[in-house]
Amino acid sequence: MPYSTEFLLSVYRTMKTIREFEERCVKEFEGGNVPGFTHVSNGQEAIAVAACIDLSDKDIIGSTHRGHGHCIAKGCDVGGMMKEIMGRSTGLCKGKGGSMHIADIDKGMLGANAIVGGGPPLVNGAALAAKTLGTKNVALSFNGDGSANQGTVFEAMNMAVVLKLPHIFVYENNGYAEGTAANYGVGSNSLTDRNAGFGMPAECVDGLDFFATYEALKIATERARNGGGPTAIEAMCVRFDGHFIGDPQLYRAKDEVKNARKNQDCIKIFRERVISEGWLKAAAMNAIDKEIMAEIETAVVDALAAPHPDPATDLMSDVYCSY
Amino acid sequence: MTNHANNPTVGGKTSMKTIREAINDALREEMRRDPTVIVLGEEVSGGAGCEGEDDAYGGVFGVTKGLMPEFGRERVIDTPISEAAIIGAAAGAANNGLRPVAELMFFDFIGVSFDQIFNQAAKFRYMFGGKSKTPMVIRGTVGGGWRAGAQHSSMLHSIVTHVAGLKVVMPANAYDAKGLMVQAIRDDDPVIFLEHKVMYDNACEVPDEQYCIPFGEASFPRQGSDVTIVAISNMVTHAITVADILAKEGISCDVIDPRTVSPLDHEAILESVEVTGRLVIIDEGNPRCGLASDIAGIVAEHGFYSLKAPIRTVTAPHTPVPFAPELEDAYLPNADKLMIAVREVLAAGPSGA
Ligand SMILES: Cc1ncc(C[n+]2csc(CCOP(=O)(O)OP(=O)(O)O)c2C)c(N)n1
Ligand SMILES: [Mg+2]
Numbered sequence: 001m002p003y004s005t006e007f008l009l010s011v012y013r014t015m016k017t018i019r020e021f022e023e024r025c026v027k028e029f030e031g032g033n034v035p036g037f038t039h040v041s042n043g044q045e046a047i048a049v050a051a052c053i054d055l056s057d058k059d060i061i062g063s064t065h066r067g068h069g070h071c072i073a074k075g076c077d078v079g080g081m082m083k084e085i086m087g088r089s090t091g092l093c094k095g096k097g098g099s100m101h102i103a104d105i106d107k108g109m110l111g112a113n114a115i116v117g118g119g120p121p122l123v124n125g126a127a128l129a130a131k132t133l134g135t136k137n138v139a140l141s142f143n144g145d146g147s148a149n150q151g152t153v154f155e156a157m158n159m160a161v162v163l164k165l166p167h168i169f170v171y172e173n174n175g176y177a178e179g180t181a182a183n184y185g186v187g188s189n190s191l192t193d194r195n196a197g198f199g200m201p202a203e204c205v206d207g208l209d210f211f212a213t214y215e216a217l218k219i220a221t222e223r224a225r226n227g228g229g230p231t232a233i234e235a236m237c238v239r240f241d242g243h244f245i246g247d248p249q250l251y252r253a254k255d256e257v258k259n260a261r262k263n264q265d266c267i268k269i270f271r272e273r274v275i276s277e278g279w280l281k282a283a284a285m286n287a288i289d290k291e292i293m294a295e296i297e298t299a300v301v302d303a304l305a306a307p308h309p310d311p312a313t314d315l316m317s318d319v320y321c322s323y
Numbered sequence: 324m325t326n327h328a329n330n331p332t333v334g335g336k337t338s339m340k341t342i343r344e345a346i347n348d349a350l351r352e353e354m355r356r357d358p359t360v361i362v363l364g365e366e367v368s369g370g371a372g373c374e375g376e377d378d379a380y381g382g383v384f385g386v387t388k389g390l391m392p393e394f395g396r397e398r399v400i401d402t403p404i405s406e407a408a409i410i411g412a413a414a415g416a417a418n419n420g421l422r423p424v425a426e427l428m429f430f431d432f433i434g435v436s437f438d439q440i441f442n443q444a445a446k447f448r449y450m451f452g453g454k455s456k457t458p459m460v461i462r463g464t465v466g467g468g469w470r471a472g473a474q475h476s477s478m479l480h481s482i483v484t485h486v487a488g489l490k491v492v493m494p495a496n497a498y499d500a501k502g503l504m505v506q507a508i509r510d511d512d513p514v515i516f517l518e519h520k521v522m523y524d525n526a527c528e529v530p531d532e533q534y535c536i537p538f539g540e541a542s543f544p545r546q547g548s549d550v551t552i553v554a555i556s557n558m559v560t561h562a563i564t565v566a567d568i569l570a571k572e573g574i575s576c577d578v579i580d581p582r583t584v585s586p587l588d589h590e591a592i593l594e595s596v597e598v599t600g601r602l603v604i605i606d607e608g609n610p611r612c613g614l615a616s617d618i619a620g621i622v623a624e625h626g627f628y629s630l631k632a633p634i635r636t637v638t639a640p641h642t643p644v645p646f647a648p649e650l651e652d653a654y655l656p657n658a659d660k661l662m663i664a665v666r667e668v669l670a671a672g673p674s675g676a
Contacts, residue, residue: 035648036470087470087647098472098646114474115432116404149403152435177404178365179379184372185403251370251379309645311653316640323610323641 001279008280011053011210013288015045015267018069020296021078022241025068025085025099028300029245035087038099041069043240044172046266048073050213050235051140051170054221060108060126060139062119065100066172067112070142075107082299088306095309096318116177117150119143120169124156127165127224138224140168146177148194149185157198157232166224168217169195169232172207174239179251195232207235208266211273238264340529342522345497346386346462349504350424352533354394357422360508362387363400364409364426364462371401383428384464384523406436410461414444414513417459422508430463430517431477444513445488456511460504465493466557466607467644467655468521476644476651478607480555481614483515484585490514490538491585495559497527499582502536509535519557539586547575550601550665553592553618555581558605564658565665574669584614592618593626600631601668605661610638632672635664 022042028034041048044066052061052073063070071081076092084091085099092104103111110126113119123141130137147153148171160167171191175182188194195202201223205216213235220231238260242249249257274280309315316322340348354360368391369380381388391399402409406427413425427433433440440461447455467476484491490512494500500518507514544559545566554562559580566576577595581588596602602622606615615636622634637656645651 036472036646087649089647095647096473096645096650098470100472100474101646114472115434117435118474146404149405150435151405151407176373178383179369179371179373180366180401180403181372184401187403249379250376251373253374256374308649309647311649314647315645315650315653316642319640319642321641 003279005280008274009284009288011049012270012274012280012285013292014049014053014073015210015270016289017078017292017295018042018045018048018072019267020292021072021081022068024296024300026241026245028086033304034085034099036098037244037246038085039066039244040241041066043260043264043266044174044207044237045069046210046270047170047172047207047213047235047237050210050217051142051168053214054218055108055138055140057106057108058135058137060110060123060137062110062123062126062139062141063112064119064142064144064147065112065114065116066144067102067142068099071102071104071109071112074104074109076102076104076109078295079299079302080104082303083306086303086306087308088303089309089314090306094314096314116144116147117152120153120156124160124165124167127160127167128163130166131163136225138166138168138221140170143169143171144177145171145173145175145182145191146180146185148191157195157200157230160230161199164227164229166227167230168220168224169230170217171195171232171234172237173234174237176239176243178243192232192234195234198232200230200232202232202234204234204236207237208264208269210266210270237266336531337528338531339526340497340501341524341526342494342497342500342518343384343386343524345501345529346504346518347388347390348529349501349508349533350387350390351393353505353508354390354398356533359420360422360424361398361400361416362390362424362426363402363413365402365404365428367391367426368396368399368401371396382426384520386462386518386523387426406432407439410436410439411443413459413461414439414457417444417457417513418447418455422458424460424462424508427461427463429475430465430479431474433463433479433483440483440489440513441486445486448512449488457513458511460507460514460516462516462518464520465517466519466521467651470646470648470651472646473643478639480517480584481608481612481617484614484617485612488513489585490583491517492538492583493517493519493556494582495522495556495580496525497529499536499542501529502534503582505533506535506538510538517556522557536582538583539588541579541581541588541591543578544580545576545578547577548598549574549576550603550669551577551579551592551595551599552661552665553579553581553602553604555584555614556607558607558656561656561658561661562605565661568662569665576665589621589625592622596622596626597629600629601672602630603635603637603661603664603668605637605656607639607656609641610636611641613638632668635668637661637664
């Protein structure tokens with residue numbers, strides 16, 4: 001067996017936690033418990049977990065507007081996340097950030113980012129710090145097929161190559177940037193070919209296949225840790241929900257989402273694989289499912305009961321000066 | 324009492340229109356009239372390269388809906404997520420015969436494209452000795468109230484107002500939105516057109532035909548002689564609320580909506596203060612180097628002897644926009660905060676009100 005039972009159970013637990021967290025976010029949003037607008041990552045769980053499972057709290061990730069999965073994979077507390085998304089004062093950012101700005105520095109989670117392409121230059125900085133201080137830590141940025149077209153991302157890739165930074169660029173290619181197809185927005189026939197053009201090893205993997213994604217990322221992470229510089233991994237995947245919760249998704253083909261949920265579900269694919277290989281038993285995973293449902297339920301109940309921020313004390317805290 | 328022409332009525336039919344529809348009408352009619360007008364930005368149509376419906380968004384706020392089906396993807400251009408290239412393309416095209424209307428979606432994304440705006444587009448006319456013109460419009464949504472968090476809620480009008488070479492427009496109703504957008508498109512200089520995201524559904528009677536509202540001419544949603552309130556964009560709503568409440572107490576407010584922050588109708592403000600002697604400015608921006616302190620400075624310099632009381636400003640605090648509803652509500656200027664300031668100004672000074 002190429003993977004330990006403990007590893008496989010942990011992968012399954014994390015993927016499933018992300019799935020249930022996101023599905024519950026949709027429900028709570030629709031129930032009016034989540035202010036603002038929220039982007040969920042269900043369908044893309046395998047990539048988040050494959051990218052983060054071998055990272056320590058000292059390794060840094062930079063995330064995107066679709067960041068819940070990355071946070072969970074990096075070890076952020078789901079209770080603290082749910083509170084943040086609901087704008088409570090005991091949330092991970094005291095309710096000041098919200099869904100698009102969850103950060104947990106202690107966990108090496110540099111922050112979700114509501115500016116598309118805002119993350120990779122910052123992640124270069126984390127990589128530069130690791131390299132300069134000789135810590136052997138690595139930094140990893142999540143990108144999309146859409147953010148791939150941002151100048152900040154091009155600049156960060158080139159600089160990562162020039163400075164040989166320990167930065168793994170992960171591209172979650174879910175086929176869409178809002179309502180624009182990746183095959184329209186990315187001018188090159190292949191994002192991976194374009195990534196390779198920057199002068200770093202670049203690979204395209206099936207992001208629905210946890211194992212394929214994990215193996216590619218493992219090599220990339222080891223390369224970064226050992227001073228080999230950056231790598232770009234494009235992982236093909238499917239977005240199960242709208243761009244944001246409530247997106248009518250008129251641009252998608254009829255039944256596209258229904259079919260994807262049926263046939264392109266990375267968690268189902270993982271389950272089938274580990275069962276058919278005889279690596280895990282269905283019962284073990286079902287037991288985890290139950291625990292996760294209870295954990296998410298608790299997170300929601302706690303978040304709904306959590307205190308709201310108090311403008312008198314919280315509005316003007318964390319500022320360096322006020323006028 | 325100050326008396327200025329307000330909303331000169333255009334002949335012909337009017338219809339009830341939201342700000343969203345009014346801007347859409349302005350864009351459509353200008354595109355029909357002038358084949359050099361194009362629209363570009365992310366999701367201005369939506370559905371590019373997708374299997375589902377075309378024009379899936381028509382802009383994420385629906386402002387450009389229906390333009391692509393009428394004018395085609397050649398003139399209504401969905402772009403990759405590349406704001407610097409979007410604004411640069413608009414500026415370069417404007418120098419070369421087109422009249423582009425570029426959309427930044429959320430105006431917070433100006434950060435990604437700022438060099439193309441302030442070092443490039445804004446400077447061409449002057450820096451090239453008047454040889455170059457840059458007739459472009461940059462549209463974007465501004466402001467809080469949507470629980471959209473720190474990076475999607477900023478009110479950045481003061482940043483662009485600070486830049487010489489940019490005109491900055493902020494409509495507060497559908498009538499102004501249409502007339503100002505037509506003017507913005509026909510204008511030969513770069514115009515920043517800022518739409519407040521909580522105002523898109525606000526409706527009023529709007530003439531069906533095209534008309535221009537000249538830049539630098541304030542409007543007067545309420546006229547009065549006891550105190551001047553200057554407000555722009557969504558803050559006009561609060562100013563009107565306060566003026567109407569005080570009217571019942573026999574206090575008359577002169578509410579001035581400059582409509583364009585650059586150029587700014589100094590005269591209207593100074594003339595009003597000459598009569599009232601009292602000034603409150605309400606602004607959703609941060610307090611330092613902002614519109615409110617700018618107007619206060621102008622009046623202190625040029626209208627000092629008219630003043631009977633210290634000028635008051637009501638602004639957001641000096642913080643990013645917080646996410647939690649309680650915090651965002653406390654952050655935003657509103658009618659209650661304005662009322663307190665207006666009453667203070669009325670009570671202050673040698674004679675009081
Ligand atoms: C600078 C900037 N431009 C545009 C947006 C609006 N926006 C948010 S997400 C998004 C699409 C991103 O697509 P992709 O990178 O593929 O990520 P996905 O949504 O598919 O996860 C856009 C255009 C933004 N938030 N920031
Ligand atoms: Mg995408």
